[in-house]
Amino acid sequence: MSPGDWRLELEGIGWFRAFGGRQLSWERWDDSVSDRDLRTFLVTSGLAALVIQRGGLVLHGTTVVREGHAVLLLGSPASGKSTLAWCLLQKGWQLLSSELTVVDAHGLVAPGIQQLKLWHDSTVALDVDWQKLPPVRRGLKRCALGSSELPVAVDPTPLALIYDLGRRKPTNLKSEKENLKDDSNANQEEESSSSEQQLFRAWSRKSERGALLTLRNQAYQPRFYRAMEQEASLFMQASYLLKRVPVHSLNAPDGITTMRNALEGVDLFNPESLFRQEEHLAAVEIES
Amino acid sequence: MSAIDTEYWYLASYPKSGNTWCRVFISELQRLAAKSEPQELNLNRDIETGAIASSRHWLDDQLGVNSCDLSFAELDPLRGRAGESAWLFAEGERFHKVHDAFKSPDSHGRPVVSTAGCRGVVYILRHPEDVVVSLSHFFSWPLERCVDYLLDPTAALMPGERHGGHQVRQHMGRWDQHVRSWADQPELPLLVLRYEDMLAKGPETFMTLVQFLDLPTEPVLVEQALANTSFEKLKKLEEQVGGFAEKPEGCERFFRSGRTGEGAEQLSIEQRMRLAKGLGEIMERFDYEGVELG
Numbered sequence: 211m212s213p214g215d216w217r218l219e220l221e222g223i224g225w226f227r228a229f230g231g232r233q234l235s236w237e238r239w240d241d242s243v244s245d246r247d248l249r250t251f252l253v254t255s256g257l258a259a260l261v262i263q264r265g266g267l268v269l270h271g272t273t274v275v276r277e278g279h280a281v282l283l284l285g286s287p288a289s290g291k292s293t294l295a296w297c298l299l300q301k302g303w304q305l306l307s308s309e310l311t312v313v314d315a316h317g318l319v320a321p322g323i324q325q326l327k328l329w330h331d332s333t334v335a336l337d338v339d340w341q342k343l344p345p346v347r348r349g350l351k352r353c354a355l356g357s358s359e360l361p362v363a364v365d366p367t368p369l370a371l372i373y374d375l376g377r378r379k380p381t382n383l384k385s386e387k388e389n390l391k392d393d394s395n396a397n398q399e400e401e402s403s404s405s406e407q408q409l410f411r412a413w414s415r416k417s418e419r420g421a422l423l424t425l426r427n428q429a430y431q432p433r434f435y436r437a438m439e440q441e442a443s444l445f446m447q448a449s450y451l452l453k454r455v456p457v458h459s460l461n462a463p464d465g466i467t468t469m470r471n472a473l474e475g476v477d478l479f480n481p482e483s484l485f486r487q488e489e490h491l492a493a494v495e496i497e498s
Numbered sequence: 499m500s501a502i503d504t505e506y507w508y509l510a511s512y513p514k515s516g517n518t519w520c521r522v523f524i525s526e527l528q529r530l531a532a533k534s535e536p537q538e539l540n541l542n543r544d545i546e547t548g549a550i551a552s553s554r555h556w557l558d559d560q561l562g563v564n565s566c567d568l569s570f571a572e573l574d575p576l577r578g579r580a581g582e583s584a585w586l587f588a589e590g591e592r593f594h595k596v597h598d599a600f601k602s603p604d605s606h607g608r609p610v611v612s613t614a615g616c617r618g619v620v621y622i623l624r625h626p627e628d629v630v631v632s633l634s635h636f637f638s639w640p641l642e643r644c645v646d647y648l649l650d651p652t653a654a655l656m657p658g659e660r661h662g663g664h665q666v667r668q669h670m671g672r673w674d675q676h677v678r679s680w681a682d683q684p685e686l687p688l689l690v691l692r693y694e695d696m697l698a699k700g701p702e703t704f705m706t707l708v709q710f711l712d713l714p715t716e717p718v719l720v721e722q723a724l725a726n727t728s729f730e731k732l733k734k735l736e737e738q739v740g741g742f743a744e745k746p747e748g749c750e751r752f753f754r755s756g757r758t759g760e761g762a763e764q765l766s767i768e769q770r771m772r773l774a775k776g777l778g779e780i781m782e783r784f785d786y787e788g789v790e791l792g
Contacts, residue, residue, distance in 0.1 A: 218562050221575055250567050286555045287566055288662030309564070327566070330660035349569050351660040433559050 213438045216259040223247055226256050231263035247347050253323050258310050258430040262438050266312055267447040270430040272326075273311045273319050273369070274303040280319045280367040281478050282311055283460075284428040285375035290462055290469065292326045294375065296336060296355070297470045298478075299326075304363040310430045315447070317454045318366040324357040335466035369451075370479060373412070373460035374424050408468050410476050411461045412484035421457040422448055460484070507711055508551065508611060508619040508686070510596040512676050513655070514632035515624040516693040517595055519756075522732065523704060524593055524713065527723035531714040551596040551611045552655075552665040556580075570659065570667040574604035577666075580612055593711070597655055600679040602669035609685065610669070618687035620707060621680040625694065625786045626673050626773050627761020645769045648673040649776045674780035692784060694758050700724050729756035 216228040224238045224247075234256050236248055261268045271284035272295045285291045292308070299305060307322030314320065330351040333340040343353035425448035429435055435444045458481045463472050477483055511517040549556045557565050557573075560580035565573055596619075598610050624632075630644040637644070647653050655668040670676050681690055689710040695703045701717070704724055708715050725731070762770070767789060774781065774788035781788050 220563065220568075220572075222572055251563055254567070255563050286664070287558055287564060288554060288664055329662050332661070346567060347569075350567070352566065431559060431562060433562065 213440070214263060216263065216434065216438065218251070218255060218259075220251060223251065226251060228256055228259035228263060231260060231265075234260055244348065246344075250347055254309055255431075255434075257323075259434055259438075261312055262434050262440050265440070265443055266314070267444070267451065268430045269311050269313065269425065270309070270428045271311050271372075272308045273306040273322075273367075274298050275306045275363040275367050276303045276479075278367065279370040279479065280306055282313075282319065282369055282372045283375050284372060284424070286428075289375050290466075291375055292328055293332050293336070293466055294462060294469065294473075296326055296328060296332075296338075297473050299361055301473065304361045305357075306363045306367055313369060313447075313451060314366075315450065317369045317451060319369050320366050321362075321364055324360065324362045326355045326360065327352050328355065332466055336470065369455050371481065372425075372455055372457040373478070373481075374428065374457060375460050375462060408463050408472055410463065410472055410484050411486060412458045412481040413461075413486070414456070414458055414481070418449075418452060421452050424457055425451065456481070505617050505712075506592045506594060506615070507617050508594050508596050509622065510598075510600075510619050510680050511622040512624075512629060512670060512673055513597050514629050514636055516622045516691075516696055517597075519696065519727065519729075519732070520620065520622060520691075520707070521593065521595065523707075523723055523727045524711070526726050527708065527713055527719060530719050530723055530726075549594060550665065551577075551594050552598060552668045554662075554664055554666050557666060565666060566662055571604040573666055574602045574610055574669070575606045575608060577610045578605065578608045578612055597670060598668040599671050599676045600683045604669070609683070613685050616686055617712075618689065618710065619680060619683075620689045620691060620710065621677070622691045622693060622696075623677055623784060624692070625758060625761060626777055626781065627765055627770060627788070628693075628758055629673065629761075630769075630773070631760040631764050641765060641769060645765070645772055649772065651675065672776065674777040677780050677784070690784075697729075697756070697758060732756075 214230045218226040220226070220239075222239050223243055224236055227233075227235045229235070234252060236252060236256070238248060258268045269282065269284060270286075271282050272291045273280050273282045274295055275281075283291045283294060295303075295305060295308065305324050305326065306319055308325055309323060309327070312320045312322060327346050328336070328338065328340075330340055330353070332338075333343070333353055338353070338355075340353045343355060343359075346352040346354045422445065426432060426444060429444055429448075432441075432444075435441045460481075463469050509517055509520055554565055557577065557580055561576055568576070594611075596611055600609050600611070601607065602610050626648055630641060630648060633639065633644040633647065634641050639647075649672055651672050653670050653672065655670065656663050656665050657667055659667075671679070681688065687710075689706065691703060691707060701721055701724065704720055705715065705717070707713075708720055714720075765773075770789040771791065774791055778788065778791070
């Protein structure tokens with residue numbers, strides 16, 4: 211793979227190539243591979259590679275819009291970005307770009323792929339009729355909700371805020387016990403009993419370096435940037451973006467229904483309202 | 499980047515067989531050898547030996563796709579190729595925990611972990627009767643269910659396909675299949691450690707480990723690291739941090755007993771016979787006594 215020639219081989223699915231920031235090509239592995247299979251990877255990894263070749267900033271996150279302002283939800287896989295976005299769309303927000311978000315030098319987010327992918331268990335917990343929805347790909351227990359089912363925004367929108375999403379129980383604390391949940395009991399969510407655990411909590415990034423690393427780590431994908439020798443450009447663009455847009459961490463309650471209920475009264479445009487008391491005081495001190 | 503920066507090893511085991519103890523020991527030995535940190539080991543801060551090989555975040559980064567868009571059957575053949583690029587495990591973390599069997603029924607006969615550039619694997623095993631008891635506390639499952647689990651050829655961690663997770667499915671199979679998959683694989687240099695030897699013959703067993711892993715071998719350091727990570731010490735350290743981060747909800751403590759022989763005490767004769775019947779060949783190969791089958 212050379213900087214201007216990104217290639218991806220997915221055994222059993224196909225070969226993908228992004229070339230010179232202009233051309234995206236593919237070849238299917240065999241006739242059993244559907245257009246939907248190919249599209250799934252073309253509009254994620256393929257598009258991201260193309261944007262990076264063009265020198266753009268592409269982040270791993272979903273952007274939602276309200277009253278002309280965009281909020282970007284960053285997060286590692288399975289951190290709940292799509293579930294939270296779906297919940298927000300039920301409360302008057304619109305989807306601007308899902309899974310990956312392209313931000314320009316002026317902090318404008320371009321409309322992107324507008325499709326939410328929800329795991330089967332999320333659809334059950336959220337009362338979404340999964341039987342009426344197509345799977346993301348044949349055989350997967352994930353449903354695709356497209357722009358015909360979702361409220362979407364169509365214009366480039368200025369980014370007001372970035373949240374780095376995590377769940378109440380941080381990633382590395384997920385236990386093997388949790389992993390052992392099988393299909394028979396996966397629906398039985400363990401809702402946490404402590405009231406603190408049922409709230410959204412935000413906190414500010416303590417240092418510019420921390421915020422910068424958050425953006426760098428949530429690029430789509432850091433390895434693409436490295437392979438295409440665009441890492442310096444990634445840092446520069448991320449750094450420039452940080453001068454305009456604040457980054458906060460957002461901890462969502464564990465459990466889908468708990469998360470949905472906790473959204474009541476939450477103002478994402480006002481992260482300070484989600485700070486713990488001590489964090490709030492610290493922020494005031496810094497400001498003063 | 500020098501070759502040494504990209505060298506890595508696997509610490510492979512069936513769950514609850516001493517993998518964490520091994521990782522804690524390695525971290526502590528490195529901490530002592532670096533002589534830079536005077537404080538005591540912090541279980542939730544200092545155990546940074548490397549990503550688990552089943553980490554979804556890591557796999558996504560390595561494979562260049564969102565692995566949630568792949569079925570487990572599609573993912574397993576790809577997993578062994580994760581890390582073919584020059585940046586494999588290059589973040590200073592060199593000892594990677596693995597609970598998968600070396601190959602899965604879906605992996606097309608290929609390993610589910612990358613073998614390119616791997617220096618070797620330490621396979622840790624423990625008496626299956628004791629694994630049953632330890633699993634039972636860890637998962638809050640009855641003993642019978644854990645016996646079934648060790649005998650289940652389809653046993654896996656994260657087997658559900660209806661929800662996402664931070665780790666991908668890890669096929670383990672029956673306990674004896676798991677052991678054989680690693681102990682008999684010809685692709686990676688191998689060191690097999692028995693948990694019982696780590697406990698009963700600590701200095702000797704851990705010296706073999708550090709030699710295999712190219713870690714500092716000064717006896718005084720190894721013995722100090724061993725003393726600092728004794729089971730009683732780890733229990734105390736777990737109390738200090740208010741619960742080890744890898745402890746599941748509902749499990750009272752991660753470092754619970756660590757003893758050997760609990761299986762023989764707590765399992766019924768029928769349960770022990772089932773294990774002996776199903777796993778006898780490998781138990782015998784690694785000197786594990788079970789009940790006599792009539």
